[in-house]
Amino acid sequence: MGHRCTVLGLLALLALVGGVVDTEDNAKSQFEAAFQGRCNHGSPCMQLCYDLHDGMYECDCRPGYTLHADGYSCYEVNTTGSPLENEIVNIDKEYYLANNLNNEEDILYQKDAELDAEFSAGENYTDIYKLQFYNATESGGGGGGGGSTTQAPRLEQKLTEISTQARATAPIATERPCPLECGAGGGCVLRDAEEPACLCPLGRGGLRCEKEVEIRSPRFTGSSWLAFPALRGAYKHVQVTLELRPEAYDGIFFLTGERDDMAGDFMALLLHQGFVEFRFDCGSGVGVVRSEETVLLNQWNHITLYRHRWDAWVQLNGGKHVQGRSKGLFSRITFREPLFIGGAGNTTGLSEKLPVAGGLKGCIRHLEVNDHLYKFALEPQGEASKGYGIEECTADRCSRVPCQHGGKCLTNEDSAVCLCPLGFSGDLCEIRVDLQVPSFNGSSHLRYRGLGDDALTWLDLEITLKPNAEDGLLLYNGHRTDGMGDFMALYLNEGFVEFAYDLGTGAGIARTQHKISLGEWHQIRVSRTGRLAILEVDSQLPAEVMSPGAFTQLSLPQNLYLGGAPNFGAVSPEVRIRRAFVGCVQKVTINGRQIPILAEALGGANVDNCPHPCVARPCGEDGECIPELDYFTCKCRPGYRDQLCSRGPPSFTGVDSYLHFNDASTLATLVSDPLDINVRFKVSTSDGLLLWMDSGSGDFLSLGLEHGALVLRYTVRAEEIVVVHNITTVHDNLWHRVRAVRNGGSGILEVDNGPTLTRQSVDLPHPRATQEGLFVGGIPDVTLSTGGRYTHGVRGCVADLVLNTDYHLQLVGHTAASRNVGECEL
Incomplete structure (x- = not known):
């Protein structure tokens, strides 16, 4: 009994001077003290006892209580009594030597305690024992008020440093300077292909960070990151659920810990060669948990992480729980750094602890830590303290737009829309349409067989249209799918009609003298013979142009597009506008032949009916409605008299x-x-x-x-x-x-x-x-x-x-x- 009391007394003293203060709300004392033995063999723990691995045990307290400096007793959190965590204790040298030098089973494993011992082991050795402990709550000697082994700056200081080091967080090339001016708070970076781009602060976007953007589901570029305040109350237990849409197989997407140089405790969730890896260090060695399956690129993946002390498991997409364990005896993680999402922020020393150093390339739409769902926007609309290079993820928008009848979802800067096949319209392509006079909405097109060699030497083109926007590609036919080589294009540019063409030695562009009015019908005629082209619109004076070079023939083997193009990458860069036509087209004649606009279309998308009398099928079942500007005439089937089917309003x-x-x-x-x-x-x-x-x-x-x-x-x-x-x-x-x-x-x-x-x-x-x-x-x-x-x-x-x-x-x-x-x- 006397021996046991002696051991426990020494253990209490050592726990007193070696305690670690965790970063709880009121800086309550938490001690990482492990004792040799088992819980059911007379342990001194006042409330809770946990058997550890390697024949050790640890004391803890119930909610509302915190562990006393003696390592085994508990006191209420809201009491006025103060634990003796800062008291300096002098340990009797001979007492310690007599009772502990050769008694291995009573060794105290104490985090943040430093032992320097000089000893005499026999008559030939006369050195004296020197035992030093550094209290973690003292300001000197490596103890920080937040409970880590080194004094780290406050969160406010961290974020100031991050803000000033924005350029250092991205892979900036040193071979040549980055030339862009990125506005207040932005930084210029060189991407993988060494193309300059602006890394904008959270809430800003655009080529020069000139736009205000709202972030709901962030997209990370590999150079991006978000910073949230340090985790609280997570030193022993952490549960994380998130939804991730990666575009690459490597990248850090969750990182936090004790120090900004990765020297202390840390916790990281990352992608390595497509596998999800959780790496964590409680202070005595890194534990690694790795998924058995790889993530699905460009698809949403669901990841769940659970950690309790040394033990952790990871689950990917509802698959197997893969388990792992950290090394050593210490089971608590100190969190003093910001929680970085999508990248490592200003954290250094990554190569020593992690297999990847770059950030995530892809989207995150859900992040929940210990039942707290994070809002990604900048405070006060959200919870992010800082962020750089964040874009709004557009991939998630299509999950909310269930296009019907074979429609395809297309995203733009603000929303997602359905591209409907011919014969269907509506927000979800849910409306069946009997097309009469086609209307184009800026995301539409009709596709036809290309002109091929039919326009080699001459081309005569007539179109009747009613525009509702000043810019838009009306007609295009090219020679190559990359936009190079021969082409001809008819389009609106700031309200002016332009006809552009290239015979192989440079583009010629004819432009009207005056703008055309919106919401009214206009007739356009293009006549081209060899290098000469003439453009006529309504009653305006003709515009003439001669293409450069000596070539005189035009070869157009690719598809001809009306009202727009499915991919503007296939449109010649000589075409001055990069958007589709908005308005109605009721007549197209090429080389003297009127084209049945709908009957000859090979395909198309988002084509609806123009408001026109023909939509009501005024000619009945036995006649065809022929649009004539705002009016129509009826063409009857053989055997039917005109008066039966030809009537006006x-x-x-x-x-x-x-x-x-x-x-x-x-x-x-x-x-x-x-x-x-x-x-x-x-x-x-x-x-x-x-x-x-x-x-x-x-x-x-x-x-x-x-x-x-x-x-x-x-x-x-x-x-x-x-x-x-x-x-x-x-x-x-x-x-x-x-x-x-x-x-x-x-x-x-x-x-x-x-x-x-x-x-x-x-x-x-x-x-x-x-x-x-x-x-x-x-x-x-x-x-x-x-x-x-x-x-x-x-x-x-x-x-x-x-x-x-x-x-x-x-x-x-x-x-x-x-x-x-x-x-x-x-």
Whole structure:
């Protein structure tokens, strides 16, 4: 018994002077003391005891308590009593020698304790024992207030150093200077191919860090990193789950520890030759856990890491738990450095502890440590303290866009969109479209067989189009898939029409003298003979150009593209714009032959219908609608008379003249909320009822002209909503397109793609009940039916009427009831 007390007394003294302070919230004392023996053999632990490996045990305390300086007793965290962690103890030299020199089973394993012993072992040795312990809580001798063996700077100091060393974190070549000016906080780096690029601070992006960017799912370039505050309460237990989309098989994506030179404790999760590796050091040797499978490149991988003291396991993509263990006796990790994600930050000494030194190339979209889900944005919107070279990951966007009917997801700077095959449209390609007049939205194209040798010496090209943007590639045919060699291209550049071509010795470019207007139909003609090309647009003066060199022939074996191109890398660099056309195309003629735009297309993407009367199939099943600018003619099949299929839009006289639709499909559409109405008309009167809708519920909707202003009226819960549009003249006997929306208590009017007007007000009493359905051009007993709001219908024509985007009313060849309806003179 006496011997046992002596041993325990010495152990308590040694634990007192050799304790390690962990970085807990209030700098509570935590000791890493291991004792020889087993827990069930009379250990002095007050609360908890853990058997360690190699015949050792360790004391610990329950939550709410912390380990005393004696290494085995516990005290409450919120008590005022202070442990004796800073007390200096003088150890009697002879006492220690007599009781411990030859007693190996009572050796104390104490982290951060330093032993320097000079001893006498027999008559011929007269040296004296010298035993020195360095208390980890003292400011000198290598102990830091945070519990590590060296004094490290505070987190604020770390991040300041990181900010000033941004260039050092990336693989900057020394052979030549990096020439870019990257704005405040940015640094210029040379990438793998020694192309200069800007490494921008978190929250900035663009070629020169000139843009503000929002980071939700970060993408790392191999030179990037994010810094978060040091881990807290993780010295014994850490559980990490993350989702990773790597683009390369090597890189650090999780690193933190005790010192910035990797000399102390650390914990790292990385990719090495495609395998996930977890490396950690509790202070007495590195442990390595390596997955049995490799990650999936350019796909999302799910990784789970669990560490408790020496033991750890890693799981990749729901596979096997691969286990491992760190070396030595110490089981706690001190975290004083920032948590670096995606790279090593300013950490040095990587080559001595890790098999890779570069950062992750790829995306991370989920990071959770000990049940805390990290937000990647810069404080205060997120939790990141610093970061460099971070881009927003676009790969994750397509996981939220399930394209249908064979559509392909395409990402850009802001979003993800579906590229729909021919015959389908909508955000998810969910709408089947009967294409009549193709419309291109900037991500569209149609593909045809190339001209080959058909344009060797001469080319005659005519196109009818209506642009909605000033820039866009309209037509392209080339010689090679890399954009080199012969080509011809027709495109819009800042509103000007340009025709460019190369016969093999340099490009010639013809450009119109004036811009063309948007939202209107234009006719373009290109004539080329040998080196000479002539460009004509509408009534502008022709523009001529002669290509350089002596070659006179044009060879175009690649596909011909209309409305854009699937890959602008295949478009000649001589083409001055790099985006697709936005607008409508209704006629293409090449060398005298009119091309069936849809029938001859070999493929395409994101082509929808242009708002045009042909979309409503006015020529019926026995005729073909031929677009002619805003109008059309019908071409009947053999054996059918023209009068059966060739009719123009309906015209109205203004007096007892109307169409009445009351079929079940129309009535079901009228009650929808919101209700979106798109109508094209031309009228010559400043007053008159254009549309009247009664769903049978007692409410109504009207669209008409009142003293020259276009007015939308409808009722909601016995209140009348009125929207007045008086900034555009619409009674000029010219064609106008109007969009009217009923959305609860908010009404919207938009004329010719101009500004949107919204207004709410309570107006006249409710009109008397009218017949159910939709009236176009007027209504029976106008004054009574509308409660005095209108006295007659409109005098003019209505060519196109669409409800809720895809419900087209058949105005020509209709089956609706009609009265005094004529045919519009186009």
